[in-house]
Amino acid sequence: MTPNATESKLLPPSLLARLERLELASRKIFRGQLQGERRSKRKGQSVEFADYRGYVPGDDLRMIDWNLYARLDQLFLKLFQEEEDLHLHVLVDASGSMRFGIPTKLHVAKQIAAALGYVGLCRSDRVRVAALGRAGDRAPVMRGRTGLPRLLTYLESIDGASADQPENISLATGVKEFLVRGGSPGITVLITDLMDKSGYEVALRSLVGRRMDVFLIHLMSPEELDPPLLGDLRLIDVEDADATEITLNAYALKKYRETVRGFIDSARGFCRRRGITYVFARSDTPIESLVTDYLHKRGVVR
Amino acid sequence: MSFLSSLAAWQWAVMACVPVGIVLLYFLKLKRQPIEVPSTFLWVKTIEDLHVNSLLQRLRTTPLLILQLLAVALAALALLRPGYRDEAFANSRRILLLDVSASMNATDTASLGQGDATRFEAARRMIGESIEAMTDQDVAMLMTISDRADVLQSFTSDRRKLRDALAAARPTNRPTDILPALRAAEGLANRDKPRSSGDEVGDDDQAEPQAAAATAVATAEIVLLSDGGFKTSSEIDFSGLNFRYARVGGDEITNLAIVAMSAQRNDEREGTVELFATIANLGTTVESSAVSLMVNGELVDADRVELQPGDETGLSFELDDQPILKLQLSIDERDDLVIDNTAFTALAPVKTVSVLLVTPGNRPLELALTTGEAEKLAVVEIVAPGYLETDAYRARATVGVDELIIYDRCRPAEMPLTSTFFIGALPSRDWSWSETKAQVQLIDIDRSHPIMRYLDLFSLLIAEGHALVPPPGSVDLLVGDSGTALSIASREGCEDLVLGFDILSTSEDGGTTYNTDWQVQRSWPVFVLNAMRYLTGVTQLDTQRSHQPGQVLTLTTDRRQGELSIRKPTGEIEFVKPDSSGRLNYTADDSLGVYELEDEKRVVDLFAVNLFDRQESRLQSQPTVQIGFNQVQSDRVAGQSRRELWRWLLLGVLGVLSLEWWYYAKRLG
Numbered sequence: 001m002t003p004n005a006t007e008s009k010l011l012p013p014s015l016l017a018r019l020e021r022l023e024l025a026s027r028k029i030f031r032g033q034l035q036g037e038r039r040s041k042r043k044g045q046s047v048e049f050a051d052y053r054g055y056v057p058g059d060d061l062r063m064i065d066w067n068l069y070a071r072l073d074q075l076f077l078k079l080f081q082e083e084e085d086l087h088l089h090v091l092v093d094a095s096g097s098m099r100f101g102i103p104t105k106l107h108v109a110k111q112i113a114a115a116l117g118y119v120g121l122c123r124s125d126r127v128r129v130a131a132l133g134r135a136g137d138r139a140p141v142m143r144g145r146t147g148l149p150r151l152l153t154y155l156e157s158i159d160g161a162s163a164d165q166p167e168n169i170s171l172a173t174g175v176k177e178f179l180v181r182g183g184s185p186g187i188t189v190l191i192t193d194l195m196d197k198s199g200y201e202v203a204l205r206s207l208v209g210r211r212m213d214v215f216l217i218h219l220m221s222p223e224e225l226d227p228p229l230l231g232d233l234r235l236i237d238v239e240d241a242d243a244t245e246i247t248l249n250a251y252a253l254k255k256y257r258e259t260v261r262g263f264i265d266s267a268r269g270f271c272r273r274r275g276i277t278y279v280f281a282r283s284d285t286p287i288e289s290l291v292t293d294y295l296h297k298r299g300v301v302r
Numbered sequence: 303m304s305f306l307s308s309l310a311a312w313q314w315a316v317m318a319c320v321p322v323g324i325v326l327l328y329f330l331k332l333k334r335q336p337i338e339v340p341s342t343f344l345w346v347k348t349i350e351d352l353h354v355n356s357l358l359q360r361l362r363t364t365p366l367l368i369l370q371l372l373a374v375a376l377a378a379l380a381l382l383r384p385g386y387r388d389e390a391f392a393n394s395r396r397i398l399l400l401d402v403s404a405s406m407n408a409t410d411t412a413s414l415g416q417g418d419a420t421r422f423e424a425a426r427r428m429i430g431e432s433i434e435a436m437t438d439q440d441v442a443m444l445m446t447i448s449d450r451a452d453v454l455q456s457f458t459s460d461r462r463k464l465r466d467a468l469a470a471a472r473p474t475n476r477p478t479d480i481l482p483a484l485r486a487a488e489g490l491a492n493r494d495k496p497r498s499s500g501d502e503v504g505d506d507d508q509a510e511p512q513a514a515a516a517t518a519v520a521t522a523e524i525v526l527l528s529d530g531g532f533k534t535s536s537e538i539d540f541s542g543l544n545f546r547y548a549r550v551g552g553d554e555i556t557n558l559a560i561v562a563m564s565a566q567r568n569d570e571r572e573g574t575v576e577l578f579a580t581i582a583n584l585g586t587t588v589e590s591s592a593v594s595l596m597v598n599g600e601l602v603d604a605d606r607v608e609l610q611p612g613d614e615t616g617l618s619f620e621l622d623d624q625p626i627l628k629l630q631l632s633i634d635e636r637d638d639l640v641i642d643n644t645a646f647t648a649l650a651p652v653k654t655v656s657v658l659l660v661t662p663g664n665r666p667l668e669l670a671l672t673t674g675e676a677e678k679l680a681v682v683e684i685v686a687p688g689y690l691e692t693d694a695y696r697a698r699a700t701v702g703v704d705e706l707i708i709y710d711r712c713r714p715a716e717m718p719l720t721s722t723f724f725i726g727a728l729p730s731r732d733w734s735w736s737e738t739k740a741q742v743q744l745i746d747i748d749r750s751h752p753i754m755r756y757l758d759l760f761s762l763l764i765a766e767g768h769a770l771v772p773p774p775g776s777v778d779l780l781v782g783d784s785g786t787a788l789s790i791a792s793r794e795g796c797e798d799l800v801l802g803f804d805i806l807s808t809s810e811d812g813g814t815t816y817n818t819d820w821q822v823q824r825s826w827p828v829f830v831l832n833a834m835r836y837l838t839g840v841t842q843l844d845t846q847r848s849h850q851p852g853q854v855l856t857l858t859t860d861r862r863q864g865e866l867s868i869r870k871p872t873g874e875i876e877f878v879k880p881d882s883s884g885r886l887n888y889t890a891d892d893s894l895g896v897y898e899l900e901d902e903k904r905v906v907d908l909f910a911v912n913l914f915d916r917q918e919s920r921l922q923s924q925p926t927v928q929i930g931f932n933q934v935q936s937d938r939v940a941g942q943s944r945r946e947l948w949r950w951l952l953l954g955v956l957g958v959l960s961l962e963w964w965y966y967a968k969r970l971g
Binding site: 096097098099100105193195196197221224227229231232233234235236237238239242243244245246247252255256259260263 | 333334335336337338339340341342343344345346347348349364
C-alpha cells in the first residue's frame with residue numbers, strides 16, 4: 001500500500017484490502033510469458049476442461065469439439081483452464097458521453113479500472129490500463145503491487161487537462177488503436193457506455209477475434225436510464241453537437257425507456273453469442289459494492 | 303339534439319382554417335429548450351418509433367394549444383346553434399298554422415333585433431326552429447292562413463319535407479279568415495281512433511305510415527303563428543282544440559292606410575270624375591304625410607293629412623274625364639305596412655247596354671225604361687210576346703245579344719243566355735209559385751241588395767199575387783204575408799229576377815187593370831233603374847268596385863267566344879275565356895293595382911285590386927286571440943319549443959380562453 005493509493009479518490013483504502021483477496025476470472029487458455037500464480041490447462045498438456053460455448057465465425061477452428069459436432073450436429077468450442085500469468089487489459093472509454101452523470105460515468109469507469117487493475121497487480125498479472133484514444137499511447141504496463149501508484153496516476157491524468165476537450169473517437173477506432181499498439185491475448189475489460197452512433201459491434205468483434213477473454217462493463221448513468229426531462233426540447237449531442245428536436249411527454253419517455261431496455265438487451269445478446277461477459281452497471285452504484293459484490297456475482301472476479 | 307347552421311358553406315370553410323392556422327402557428331413558433339445529452343443515439347431511435355404518430359404526441363403535451371383548439375371547437379359548435387326540444391312543449395303531433403295574410407307583411411319586426419325583415423319572416427323563422435326541434439317520432443303538418451287555408455305539408459315526420467314546404471310559403475296581400483283553417487285543423491287534430499296515414503285529410507304521403515299511425519291517437523297541438531289580426535266567430539266551439547298562439551309583431555305601430563277609395567263619373571257635371579278616399583291612422587303615433595294622386599301614371603294632385611291615432615279623414619278630388627282612367631292614390635310617408643299606402647281604381651269606357659222588353663203592353667214599365675237616366679244607360683227594344691216564337695228572337699236569345707230581357711206576363715220556351723226579369727210569370731225552370739193569387743201585404747225588404755237601394759215600399763198596395771217558391775240559393779228581396787214576392791237567383795252566370803205580382807193585369811174580357819199602385823210611386827222608376835243597372839252589370843262599370851286580393855269576381859264582356867286577355871299590374875298577361883253569355887269569373891291574384899281586360903289589345907274593362915281592410919291595416923299585434931269560446935293568451939315559446947345551447951357554449955369559450963390565459967401567464971411566470 002502506498003501513500004498515493006490511500007490518497008487517491010479512485011480507490012478508497014478500505015477497498016484495497018478487499019481487492020487483494022480477489023482474482024480475475026478467465027475461461028480461456030492463454031500462453032503467458034512468465035509462470036504466473038494462476039492455473040492454466042492446455043489441451044494435450046494437463047488439460048482441465050473448463051466449459052463449452054457455441055461457435056461463432058472468427059473462432060479458432062482447432063478449438064471446436066468435433067465429437068460433439070458429430071453427435072449433435074452443432075459447433076461448440078471447448079474451453080480450458082491454464083495456470084499461467086495473465087495479460088490484463090482494462091480499456092476505459094473516455095469519450096464525451098462518459099462525462100455525464102453524478103458521479104460521472106468516466107469517474108466510475110476509472111474506479112472500476114483501478115480496482116480491477118489492482119486485483120491483477122496483486123496476482124502478479126501483466127496489467128495494462130488504458131483509455132481509448134490518444135491517452136492510450138502513454139498507458140503504462142505494470143506487474144506487481146508496486147505498479148499501483150503509476151496506475152492511479154495514469155487514470156487520474158485521463159481526467160486531467162484533456163477533460164474539457166474529450167477525444168471523441170469511435171469505440172471501434174479506439175479498440176483498433178489499442179490492438180495495433182500490441183493487444184496481446186489475455187483478459188480485456190472494456191468499460192464503456194456503448195454510446196456510439198457507428199455501433200459497438202465492430203469493436204467487440206475485433207477484440208474477440210484476437211482470442212481475448214473479453215469482459216464488457218456497460219456503464220450507464222441514472223439520467224440516461226430515466227431522464228428527468230419533459231417538454232419541447234432540442235437535444236444536443238455533446239460528442240458531435242448533433243441536435244435532435246423532440247417533445248417529451250410521458251408517452252415519449254416510455255418509448256425512450258423501451259428503447260434503452262432494447263439497447264441493453266441487444267448488447268447483452270450480442271455479447272452472449274460471442275462469449276463476451278456482459279456486465280451492466282449503473283454509475284450511481286458505490287464502487288465498493290460494485291467491485292466486491294456486483295462484479296463478483298457476475299463472474300468478473302472471484 | 304338538433305343543429306341550425308348559422309354560416310354558409312364558404313364561411314364554414316374559413317372557420318375550418320382557424321384551427322389549422324393555430325396548429326401551424328404553434329409549430330412554427332415553437333421554442334425548444336436546448337439540453338445537452340451524452341448522446342442522441344438512443345433518442346434518435348426513440349423518435350423513429352414515435353415518428354408515425356409524432357404530431358399526436360406533440361399535441362399531448364401542449365395544454366395551451368389544446369385549450370385554444372377547444373375554444374375554437376366550442377365557438378364552431380355555438381355557430382352550429384345546437385338546441386334540443388323542450389319537453390314542456392313536446393307534443394308529438396303538431397299542426398303549424400302560419401299566418402300569411404297582408405298584415406304579416408308589416409316591417410315592425412325589423413326593429414326587434416331578430417334580423418327578421420317582416421312579421422312573416424319572424425313567424426317563418428320560429429316555425430323553422432320548431433321543425434328543427436322535432437324528433438324522429440314527432441309528426442307535424444304545415445298550413446298557411448289568409449282568406450283561405452292551404453295545406454303546404456300534410457302530417458309527416460320528415461323534417462326535410464317540412465323545411466321545403468316552409469321555404470315555399472310566401473306572404474300574401476289577402477285578408478285573414480281563420481275559420482276555414484280552424485275547421486280543417488279541428489278535423490285533423492282530434493282523432494279518437496287510430497287510422498292509417500292514408501285516411502288523413504290532405505295526406506298524400508304514404509311514406510310514414512308507422513309514424514303517423516303511432517301518433518294518430520294523440521290529439522294534435524295546433525300552433526298558430528300570427529299577429530292576431532283577425533276576427534273569429536265565438537259561435538263555434540273550438541274548446542276541444544289544444545291550441546297555442548305565438549304572437550308575432552309588436553305594439554308600437556306606425557301605419558297610415560287608405561281604407562276606401564272610389565271614383566265615379568259626375569252625373570251633374572259632364573266630363574268630370576269625382577274621387578273619394580278615406581285615410582285612417584291605424585297606428586299608435588300621430589302621423590302626417592303628403593298624399594299624391596296619379597292619373598294614368600302622372601301626378602295630377604296632392605294633399606296633406608295629419609291624423610291622431612285612430613282618426614280618419616276623407617279626401618276628395620275632381621278630375622277631368624278620360625275614356626280610360628287609371629287612378630292611383632299614394633301616401634308618401636313610409637310606415638310599417640306598405641301595401642295599404644297605395645290604392646288603385648279605374649274607370650272603364652262608358653258603354654250602353656241593350657235591353658229587350660217582351661210585353662203585351664205595359665205603359666208604366668215602358669215609361670220607367672225610357673227616363674233620362676235609363677236612356678243614358680241602355681237602348682230598350684220593346685216587342686210583343688209573339689216575338690218569342692220567331693227565329694230572330696231565338697237567335698238573339700241563344701247568342702245572348704241583350705244584356706237583359708224583361709218578360710212581362712209571358713215566358714220563353716227556353717231560358718236565354720242573358721239575365722232576365724220576369725213580371726207576373728215564372729222562368730221556365732226551377733221556379734214555382736202558389737196556385738192561387740192572394741192579396742199581398744209586404745212585410746220585409748232586403749235593403750242591402752243593390753236592386754232594393756233607395757226604395758220605400760211599405761206603403762205599396764198590391765191587389766193580388768202569387769207567393770214565389772224560388773230555387774235554392776236565391777235571395778228574397780221582397781217578402782209578403784203570403785210568401786216571397788220578389789226574388790233573385792243565379793243561373794249559369796246570369797241572374798233571374800222574378801216579381802210574383804203583375805203591374806198590369808189582363809182581365810178576362812181582354813182589358814187591362816192596374817194590379818198595384820207601384821207605378822205611380824216614386825220608387826217605381828228607381829226600382830226599374832236599379833234592376834236594369836244591376837242585371838246588366840252597369841253598376842260595376844260606372845262606379846268601379848274594388849276587389850280584394852284572392853276575391854272571385856264576375857266580368858261581363860261583349861265577346862261570347864274566343865279569348866280575352868287580362869293585363870295584370872305586374873305587366874303579366876293572362877288569357878281568359880268568357881262563357882257564351884260573355885261572362886267570366888276571374889280570381890284576382892295577389893298583385894295590387896289595376897287589371898285591364900283587353901280584347902285584341904283594346905281595353906274593354908278595368909278593375910282594381912286593393913287591400914281596403916281595416917282589420918289587416920290595424921297592425922297592433924294582439925296579446926290574445928278569440929278561438930271559439932276561449933281567449934287564447936299569446937305564448938311566445940309556443941313557436942319556439944327549441945332550447946338553444948349556444949349561449950352556454952359561448953360562456954364555455956370564454957371560460958376556456960380565461961383558463962388558457964391563466965395557464966399562459968403561469969408558464970411565463
